[in-house]
Each structure stands twice: as C-alpha cells, then as structure tokens.
Amino acid sequence: MKLSILSFACALAFSGAASAQITETVTPLVPVSPADQQIYNVRAAEQQIQANEQAVALEKARQAQQAAKAKAAAESRQAKARAKAAAEKKAKQEAAEAEAKAKQLKAEQYQDEMRQIELESKRLDLEAKRSNVQTQIELNKVRQQQAVETLQKDAAEAKQ
Numbered sequence: 001m002k003l004s005i006l007s008f009a010c011a012l013a014f015s016g017a018a019s020a021q022i023t024e025t026v027t028p029l030v031p032v033s034p035a036d037q038q039i040y041n042v043r044a045a046e047q048q049i050q051a052n053e054q055a056v057a058l059e060k061a062r063q064a065q066q067a068a069k070a071k072a073a074a075e076s077r078q079a080k081a082r083a084k085a086a087a088e089k090k091a092k093q094e095a096a097e098a099e100a101k102a103k104q105l106k107a108e109q110y111q112d113e114m115r116q117i118e119l120e121s122k123r124l125d126l127e128a129k130r131s132n133v134q135t136q137i138e139l140n141k142v143r144q145q146q147a148v149e150t151l152q153k154d155a156a157e158a159k160q
Helices: 002-025 034-159
Strands: none
Touching: none
16 A cells, blocks of 8 residues: 555655756747746746755655665565564474474383293293193103102012
C-alpha cells in the first residue's frame, strides 16, 4: 500500500516537473510591456518554485521508497536468518535425538547380549549339574553292583 502511494506521488511529481520545464522553455514571440514582462517573470518564478518543490517532493518520495526497500530487505534478511537459525536448531535437535536413539539401541543390544551370555551360562551350569547327577547315578549303579556282588560272594562263602 505504501509503495503504491509512493509510486503515485513519484508519477505526479514527474508529470508536474515535466510540464514546468516545458513552460520555462517557451518564450512569447510578441513584444510585451514592462508590466506584462514583470507578470510573466513572476509566473515563471512561481513555476520554477513549483518545479523545485515538486523536485524536492520527488526526491523525498524516492528516498522514502529507497528506505522502504531497505527496510523490507533488512526484514527479509532477518526473517531468513531466523529461519536458518530455526532450521539449524531443529537439525541439531534431530541429530541429538538420533544420537540418543543410537545410544539407547546400543545399550539394548548390549543388554540382549548379556542376557544371551547369562542364559548360555545357566544352560552350561545346568548341563554340568545334569552330567554330575548322571555320573553319580552311574557311580551308584557301579557301587550297588559291587555291593551286590560282594554280598553274593559273602553269601556263597558263608554257605561253604
């Protein structure tokens, strides 16, 4: 909205300045009386003042337009900087989250490995105990057989 008003003001100033310059270059061809010459000079001076005022207004409008452009550019740069900072913050946060997930996954894998090792250890202990029990059973069978044989031998000797 501001830019369109400034553009309109610039266009108005240009048209006024152009018409003022055109009237300055036109000189009357008929000889004039001193009073008419004085009126003509006053009008010419007024037109020159008007042209100068329009030129000043035009320059002010141009400066205002440049200031508005500069302000818009600065705001754009600030917005881009804020967006970039937000993107960097988000990327850092996502990287930190990914790193935390990786650490958690590694810890879970380590715990799973430790459970597997513990289960294997318990299985081996159970197998060793089973083997010991089996050995004791075999030894008891052998001892029982020896005791039976000894008793049979003793019974056979006692009969004789």
